[in-house]
Amino acid sequence: MAGSAADLILHNARVITWDAQRPYADLVAIRGERILATGSQDDLGRFQGPGTRLIDCEGGGVMPGINDAHCHPLALAVALLSVDCAPEAVEDIAGITAAIRRRAAQTAEGEWIRAANYDEFHLREKRPPTARELDRAAPHHPVILMHRTAGHCVLNSLALKRAAITRDTPDPPGGTVHRDPVTDEPSGLIIGRNARVEAALPPIAAEELIRGMKLATGQFLAHGITSLQDTGWNNGLRHWQEWRRLIECGAAVCRVSVLMGIDALDELPEAGLSMDAGDSRLRIGGIKLALDESTGCAAPPQEDVNRQALRAARAGFSVGLHVSDVPMLEGAIAAIQYVSRQLPEAKGRFRLEHCTVCPPELLLKARACRAIVVAQPAFLRYMGQPYLEQATPQQAGWFLPLGSLRRWGVRVALSSDAPLVPCNPWIGIEAAVSRRTDTGQILACREGVTLLEALEMYTQGGAQASFEADRKGRIGPGMLADLMVLNRNPVPMEPGEIQELRVVRCLIGGKVVRE
Secondary structure, eight states: OGGGOOSEEEESSEEEOOOTTOOEESEEEEETTEEEEEEOGGGHHHHOOTTOEEEEOTTOEEEEOEEEEEEOHHHHHHHHHSEEOSTTTOSSHHHHHHHHHHHHTTSOTTSOEEEEEEOGGGSTTSSOOOHHHHHHHOTTSOEEEEETTSSEEEEOHHHHHHTTOOTTOOOOTTOEEEEOTTTOOEEEEEESOOHHHHHHSOOOOHHHHHHHHHHHHHHHHHTTEEEEEEOOTTOOHHHHHHHHHHHHTTSOOSEEEEEEEGGGGTHHHHTTOOTTOBOSSEEEEEEEEOHHHHHOOSSOOHHHHHHHHHHHHHTTOOEEEEEOSHHHHHHHHHHHHHHHHHOGGGTTOEEEEEOOBOOHHHHHHHHHTTOEEEEOTHHHHHHHHHHHHHSOHHHHTTBSOHHHHHHTTOOEEEOOOTTSSOSOHHHHHHHHHHOBOTTSOBOOGGGOOOHHHHHHHHHHHHHHHTTOTTTSSSOSTTSBOOEEEESSOOTTOOGGGGGGOOEEEEEETTEEEEO
């Protein structure tokens, strides 16, 4: 049967298809970039031709590739080039300064040193370092140390000078220049957006960004990630062109769906770009609306949110609304309701980005407006403990209530928000199931989900969030052959065994890109 011969067959596998008609199979036959068929092991001869490559999966699982529905891959590339000050790498301020000192020894005087991912909650001192402490590590280099949330940073004295920040510098809108309580001089801590810092910090050189993206791509593929959804609030045409260059030079391998910032809405038509513009490697996936992040205003007026959401929807875009707390969730739901009344055809084309804290009454409203919740379950591990220390017993179950969201029929996609937390989806998958924080506390176990539910939300859920469920997130004829092969069949596994799962192969468009 030459006409039905596959180019590649993955067989002797436990194939999880997410196809209601055939949820499990033993093999996947691939022709070109797409799935030709699934079948039983007895069907091997039907799809095998003289040139067919066979891969024996040795009983391991085969699933659609992970689709990270909310991340910042270019920022991750930059972070991987920076001095690693994450809790996993350093325990205290001495560890941060030692790491920066090592980088300074390898860097020409006067050049910037970037350090990233510190979190004072996990430092022994429970505070950020000061400019003077960073000075002792690198007195002849301007240093910027980014918090893992990217919401604030610490500058050393030379960096403060380069940014022209002095004791007389006023706080910017929505931000703070932290001062020494005795001298009133800048301590080095900069909270929120700061135009002076942004202007002083030189852009990453093109060749360095390529190197960083190659490092990031290695991590993505090692964890089974085949699609990324870049959700930066300030994404624009320049960002789009950067992605094009990274893909063309081979540094970026995963498929990318870009949510453009609301400020890009005017320049996109001039460049001939609209919703779904691009190709299977790089496409426009919608508009990211984050008025708090873009303006520095923690509580933007509701009429501004409504107006901008309607503007994006009228231009034909899906809209992702940044939701980091309960008031913002209330405002996002109100905006969706407003737009849906004005433009009924837009209903079902909205995303709630993060939705980290969701009380029951808002959960029901989110379901009613048919929004897709794009959540980051690794936050349970990395941020669950600080939340527990501030929450009442009733509020404990409001933190990423994935179980309730599923039970009430809300569509959920899981993601990382890397580099805020590691891009490794298996950290999030384990946290979604166990609800365990990094200190071992269990945060509202009733809100846990099963391993297969977490996997579904990271694959099929991701495809739904990017409005590509017709080509991704499921294994069936005609779907893109973006797959991961696991060392074990996850179906019978117990929650405690999740850490034993490994990605042994990753395929994009029918080609093995990692094994």
